[in-house]
Amino acid sequence: NAGVMQNPRHLVRRRGQEARLRCSPMKGHSHVYWYRQLPEEGLKFMVYLQKENIIDESGMPKERFSAEFPKEGPSILRIQQVVRGDSAAYFCASTRGVDEKLFFGSGTQLSVL
Amino acid sequence: QQQVKQSPQSLIVQKGGISIINCAYENTAFDYFPWYQQFPGKGPALLIAIRPDVSEKKEGRFTISFNKSAKQFSLHIMDSQPGDSATYFCAASMKNTGFQKLVFGTGTRLLVSP
Numbered sequence: 001n002a003g004v005m006q007n008p009r010h011l012v013r014r015r016g017q018e019a020r021l022r023c024s025p026m027k028g029h030s031h032v033y034w035y036r037q038l039p040e041e042g043l044k045f046m047v048y049l050q051k052e053n054i055i056d057e058s059g060m061p062k063e064r065f066s067a068e069f070p071k072e073g074p075s076i077l078r079i080q081q082v083v084r085g086d087s088a089a090y091f092c093a094s095t096r097g098v099d100e101k102l103f104f105g106s107g108t109q110l111s112v113l
Numbered sequence: 114q115q116q117v118k119q120s121p122q123s124l125i126v127q128k129g130g131i132s133i134i135n136c137a138y139e140n141t142a143f144d145y146f147p148w149y150q151q152f153p154g155k156g157p158a159l160l161i162a163i164r165p166d167v168s169e170k171k172e173g174r175f176t177i178s179f180n181k182s183a184k185q186f187s188l189h190i191m192d193s194q195p196g197d198s199a200t201y202f203c204a205a206s207m208k209n210t211g212f213q214k215l216v217f218g219t220g221t222r223l224l225v226s227p
Contacts (some may be wrong), residue, residue: 004156033213042119042202043157056214091156095213097131102213104156 002026004094004105005074013082020110021077022075025094032075034056034067035058037089049075082112115140117205117220124182126225132190134221136203139184145207145212148177148188151200160201161188193225 002109005024013019025032030051045059049069060067064082067073081084093104118137127131136146147162163170163177163186170177176189190197200222204215 017199029214035215035217037198040219042117042204042219043215044217045214048211048214056211093156098217099212102215106154106156 004029004092004103006090006092006105006108008108010105010109010111012113014113015083016081019079019082019086019110019112021090021092021110022053023075023077023092023094023105024095025075025092027104029094029096029103031095031098032069033093033095034075034077035091035093037091037107039088043091045112046077062086082110084112086110087112115216117203117216117218118202118223119203121221122219123222124224126190126193126223128193128195128225128227130193130225130226132193132197132223134187134188134201134203134223135185136187136205136218137183137185138205138216140205140207141184142207142209143216145206146179146186147171147204147206147215148175149217151202157202175177184194190223193223195225195227198223198225 032049034046037043047060047067048056064080066078089107091107093102147155148160151157151158174191179186200220203218206215
């Protein structure tokens, strides 16, 4: 049973470009969470999605950031017009149910030049 | 009020010693307190978790101590091993917003010397 798969592992973008981060949850998991980790800081909640629905996006910046989890395919975190401050590790996590164990992927390290 | 404060920032322990990491919170609505272990280049992995209806939980060499009145909880690693060298994060969440919407501490980098 493969774990939570994130790709790419590393993504380099220039300021103003778009970044697309992908997350395939564990098999049988329909709940996906995105967290962001800045250097020397803990993880910060961004968004919680179930299939085709955004449940809680209270941690996601209102502008330039969006997330989706379509019926088929991976969850996507999209950052438009990236700025240097977007440089961080972005972690996806999945769970089978709301109160069940959360499994994290290995993250995507985004670097904005 | 949503913060979880973690200390120390880094910790060096000799092999066989006890590693202790502390966390404090303000929001009394928090009712789930997990600890995560993260190795370089990997995502965090759940180590052990506690609910506020108990004061201590032990799993192998790992123990969480919870003090509800002081709003503090700590992780104790007994007989620390070099393989325990990692970054440890405490976290907290509440049932009414979802247990997996976690507020993380800033992490403790543990180094266990051989």
